[in-house]
Amino acid sequence: xxxxxxRVVLTIKDKLDIIKKLEDGGSSKQLAVxxxxxxxxxxxxRKNKEKIITYASSSDSTSLxxxxxxxxxxxxxxxxxxxxxxxNQQRAKGNPISGPICAxxxxxxxxxxxxxxxxxxxxxxxxxxxxxxxIREINIRNERLNGDETAVEDFCNNFRDFIERENLQPEQIxxxxxxxxxxxxxxxxxxxxKGKCTxxxxxxxxxxxxxxxxANATGLHKxxxxxxxxxxxxxxxxxxxxxxxxxxxxxxxxxxMDLSIFRQWFDKIFVPQVREYLRSKGLQEKAVLLLDNSPxxxxxxxxxxxxxxxxxxxxPPNVASLIQxxxxxxxxxxKRNYRAGLLQNNLExxxxxxxxxxxxxxxxALYEIAMAWNLVKPVTISRAWKKILPMIEEKESLxxxxxxxxxxxxxxxxxxxxxxxxxxxxxxxxxLEVDSTEPGYEVLTDSEIIRRAQGQTDESSExxxxxxxxxxxxxxxxxxxxxxxxxxxxxxxxQGDMILPDRLVIRKxxxxxxxxxxxxxxxx
Numbered sequence: 001x002x003x004x005x006x007r008v009v010l011t012i013k014d015k016l017d018i019i020k021k022l023e024d025g026g027s028s029k030q031l032a033v034x035x036x037x038x039x040x041x042x043x044x045x046r047k048n049k050e051k052i053i054t055y056a057s058s059s060d061s062t063s064l065x066x067x068x069x070x071x072x073x074x075x076x077x078x079x080x081x082x083x084x085x086x087x088n089q090q091r092a093k094g095n096p097i098s099g100p101i102c103a104x105x106x107x108x109x110x111x112x113x114x115x116x117x118x119x120x121x122x123x124x125x126x127x128x129x130x131x132x133x134x135i136r137e138i139n140i141r142n143e144r145l146n147g148d149e150t151a152v153e154d155f156c157n158n159f160r161d162f163i164e165r166e167n168l169q170p171e172q173i174x175x176x177x178x179x180x181x182x183x184x185x186x187x188x189x190x191x192x193x194k195g196k197c198t199x200x201x202x203x204x205x206x207x208x209x210x211x212x213x214x215a216n217a218t219g220l221h222k223x224x225x226x227x228x229x230x231x232x233x234x235x236x237x238x239x240x241x242x243x244x245x246x247x248x249x250x251x252x253x254x255x256x257m258d259l260s261i262f263r264q265w266f267d268k269i270f271v272p273q274v275r276e277y278l279r280s281k282g283l284q285e286k287a288v289l290l291l292d293n294s295p296x297x298x299x300x301x302x303x304x305x306x307x308x309x310x311x312x313x314x315x316p317p318n319v320a321s322l323i324q325x326x327x328x329x330x331x332x333x334x335k336r337n338y339r340a341g342l343l344q345n346n347l348e349x350x351x352x353x354x355x356x357x358x359x360x361x362x363x364x365a366l367y368e369i370a371m372a373w374n375l376v377k378p379v380t381i382s383r384a385w386k387k388i389l390p391m392i393e394e395k396e397s398l399x400x401x402x403x404x405x406x407x408x409x410x411x412x413x414x415x416x417x418x419x420x421x422x423x424x425x426x427x428x429x430x431x432l433e434v435d436s437t438e439p440g441y442e443v444l445t446d447s448e449i450i451r452r453a454q455g456q457t458d459e460s461s462e463x464x465x466x467x468x469x470x471x472x473x474x475x476x477x478x479x480x481x482x483x484x485x486x487x488x489x490x491x492x493x494x495q496g497d498m499i500l501p502d503r504l505v506i507r508k509x510x511x512x513x514x515x516x517x518x519x520x521x522x523x524x
Contacts (some may be wrong), residue, residue, distance in 0.1 A: 008035065008036045008037050010035065010037065010041075010045075012052065012301075013301060014035065015045050015052050016052065016053070016301055016302065018031055018035065018042060018045050019045060019046070019049050019052065019053065020306060022042075022045075022046055022049075023267075024306065028042040028043055028046070050260075053259070053260075053263065053298070053302060076110070076115060076119070078113050078115065078453045078454055079106065079109055079110055079113060079115060079119075079453070080129070080132065081452070081453040082109040082113065082449050082450060082452075082453035083102070083105065083106055083109060083129065084133055085295075085444060085449045085452065085453065086105060086109070086446075086449055087102070087135075088295035089295055089443060089444065091293050091295075091317050092292070092293050092294050092295050092317075092439075092441070099123070099126055102121070102126055102129075103121035103122075103125075103126065104121075106119075106121040106125070106129075107119065107121050108446075109446075109449075109450065109453075112446070112450050113450055113453065113454065149322075151316060151318050151319050152319045152322055152323055152387070155315065155316055155319050155323070156323070156387065156388050159313075159388060160388075160389070162313075163288070163389075166286070166288070167284075168286065168287070168288060169283065170216065170217040170218045170382075170385075170389060170392050171216055171217075171218055171220070171221065171277075171278070171281060171283060172216070172278065172283060172284075172286060172287040172288065173216060173217040173287070173288055173290065173385075173389070174214060174215065174216045174217070174221075174270075174274070174287060174288065174289045174290065175214070175215070175217075175289070175290045175291075175324065175325040175326055175385075176212055176213065176214035176270075176289060176291060176326070177212065177213060177291075177292065177324060177326035177327065177331065177440070178210055178211065178212045178257045178294065178296070178439070178440020178441065179210070179211055179212075179213075179331050179335075179435065179438055179439070179440055180208055180209075180210055180211075180435050180438025180439060180440060181208065181209050181210070181211045181335065181338075181369065181435055181438070182207055182208055182434055182435045182438075183207055183208070183209055183338075183362065183365035183369070184207040184357070184360055184365070185207065185431070185434055185435075186342070186356075186357060186431070208255055208435075208438070209227055209228060209229045209255050209362070209365075210227070210228040210255055210256055210257050210440045211225055211226070211227055211331075211334075211369065211440070212225065212226035212227075212228075212257065212265070212440060213225060213326055213330060213331055213334060213373065214226070214270065214289075215330075215381050216277075216287075217325070217381075217382065217385045217389055217392055218378060218381075218382055218392065219376075219377070219378030219379065219380065219381030219382045220378050221274075221277045222373065222374075222376070222381075223248075223269065223270065223273055224246065224247055224248050224269075224370070225247040225248070225369060225370060225373050226247070226248045226250065226261075226265050226269070227247045227248065227249050227250070227366060227369070228249075228250045228251065228252050228255055228256060228257050228261060228440075229249065229250075229251055229252075229255050229362060230251065230252070230253060230254070230255045231251055232251040234361075234362045234363070235361075236361035236362050236363040236364070237362075237363055239475070239476075240363065245366055246366060246367055246370035246371075247366050247369070247370050248265065248269050249366070250264070250265070254442055256296070256440070256441055256442040257294075257296040257440045257441055258296050258441075259296055259297075259298050261296075262296050262297060262298060263298050263302055263303070266289075266298075266303050266312075270289065270310075271305045271310050274287050274310055275310070284309075285309060285310070286309040286310065287309075287310045287311075288310075288311060288312070288313050289303065289310075289311070289312045289313070290312075290313055290314075290315060290324075290325075291303075291312055291313070291314055291315065292314070292315050292317075292320040292321075292324055293314060293315070293317050293320060294439070294440065294441050295441050296440065296441040297312075297314075300312045300313065300314065322387075323387045323388055325381070325384040325385045325388070326384070327384075328383070328384035328385075328387070329380060329383070329384055330376060330380060330381055330384050332433075332436065333376050333380050334369070334372050334373050334375075334376050335372070335432070335435070335436075336410065336432055337371075337372035337373075337375045337376065338368055338369050338372035339410065339431065339432060340409065340410050341368050341371060341372055342360070342368060343410065345368070410428065410432065411425065411428055478513055478516055478517035478520060479517070481513050482510065482513045482514065482517065485506060485509055485510045485513060486510070488506055489506050489507065489510065492506060
C-alpha cells in the first residue's frame with residue numbers, strides 16, 4: 001500500500017516555471033510527477049496564470065521570489081494596489097522615494113479611497129508592503145536633479161565585469177525601449193494634449209501609438225519594431241494579416257505597452273529572433289536584454305528563456321535616463337527619419353497639406369516608421385553604447401561622412417512643401433521633438449490610480465468598440481490581382497518618365513501572382 005504523498009508547497013518561481021512548461025506543451029500529469037504535486041494543483045496554477053505572472057512582474061527581487069510561497073494579500077487590498085502603481089511610476093521616472101515619502105503617500109491614498117478604520121503607515125507596514133511585492137530597496141535618489149555620474153560609473157564597471165564573466169560579445173547585448181509616437185502630426189503651430197497632437201484647422205483625433213525599438217550593441221541586428229495601437233484591426237488594415245505587417249503589432253485600449261504585451265513580445269519575438277541571429281553568426285545562443293525600470297517591464301524572473309540563456313537585466317533607476325542606449329539619439333533619429341519620410345512622400349505625390357493629412361492612415365504610418373527604423377544606421381546605435389561599452393567604437397570602422405538625416409535636411413524639404421514654406425525653425429524643432437518625452441507606458445494621475453485601485457474602468461473603455469474600426473474583409477482572387485497588375489504595367493509603359501526599376505518591380509509581382517495562380521489550379 002503506497003504511503004500518503006508528502007505535501008509540497010511551491011514557491012512563486014516554481015509556479016512560474018510550471019506556467020512556462022505548460023505554455024510549451026507540457027502536460028499536467030507530467031508536471032505533477034516532476035514537482036511532486038497533484039494534477040489539481042497544476043490545473044489551479046494554469047487557471048491563475050495571469051494573477052501569478054502579474055504578481056511576479058511587480059516583484060523587485062529574484063531571490064525573494066525563489067523563497068516566497070504565497071501571494072498573501074494585504075488587509076487593505078485597494079490601498080496596496082494604489083501604492084504599488086504609484087511606487088512603480090515613481091521608480092520609472094527616477095523620482096526620489098524614501099520610507100517617509102511612502103508613508104505619507106499611503107496615508108493620502110487611504111483617506112482618498114474612503115477606507116474605514118484607523119491606518120498607521122508604520123515601519124512595520126512598510127516592511128510588509130516590501131515583502132508582499134519582493135521590493136528590495138525603497139530609497140531612490142532623483143536621477144534628473146543630481147545627474148549621478150558616480151552611480152553611472154559604478155554601473156558601467158559592474159556591467160563590464162558581468163559581460164566578461166558571462167563571456168558575452170557586443171552582438172549578444174541588446175537594449176529595448178518604448179516611446180510614444182504622434183504618427184499623424186504635421187509641422188505647424190503645434191498643440192499637444194494628453195494622447196493627442198493637434199494642428200490648427202484640423203480635427204483633433206486620437207493619433208498616438210507606442211513604439212518599441214530593440215537592437216544589439218553593434219547595431220547590426222535590429223528587430224522589427226514593436227507597435228502598440230488601440231484597435232485590434234484598424235480600418236486601414238482591411239484584409240491585411242497583421243503577421244504580414246512590417247512591424248510586430250499589438251493592441252491595447254489606450255495604445256500603451258503593458259506587462260502582458262511585453263512578455264508576449266519577449267517570449268514569442270525577441271527570444272526566437274535573437275536565437276536565429278546568433279546561430280547565423282556562429283555565436284553561442286546566449287544574450288542579455290538591458291532595460292529601464294518602466295512599470296510595463298516584467299521582473300527578470302518572467303523575462304527569461306526556458307534554458308535561462310537569454311534573459312533581462314535592469315538599469316538602476318538613478319542612471320537609466322543618463323545612459324540607456326536607445327535614449328542616446330537612436331529613437332530621436334528614427335522619429336526624424338519618419339517625419340522626413342512623410343514630408344518627402346507628400347512632396348512626391350504633389351498633395352497639398354490638408355489632402356495629405358486626410359489620406360494618411362495608420363497602415364501608411366506603420367510602413368513609414370518601419371522604413372525609418374531601417375534607415376537608422378548601425379553606427380548610430382553603436383555610438384549610443386559608448387558610455388556603457390566604450391570598446392565598441394574602438395573596434396568599429398566608422399564612416400563619419402555617412403550622417404543621419406539632419407534638421408537642415410528636413411528644413412529643405414519643408415521649403416518645397418505647399419503650405420509649410422514659412423514654418424519657422426522654432427516650430428520645426430518643436431515638431432521634430434513633439435513626442436520626445438512621450439513614455440511608452442500610461443502615466444496615471446492620483447485620481448486615476450484611485451479609480452484603478454477600486455476596479456473602476458476608464459470612461460474611454462465604454463467606447464472601446466468605436467475605436468476598433470472594422471470593415472468586412474474583401475477577398476481578392478488571383479485573376480483580379482493579375483488583371484490589376486497588367487493594367488498598372490500598361491500605365492507605366494505609357495509614361496515616358498517612369499524609371500525602369502519601377503516597371504521591373506511590377507513585372508516581378510506579376511510573375512509571383514501567376515505562379516500562385518498556377519499552384520492553386522494544380523491543387524484543385
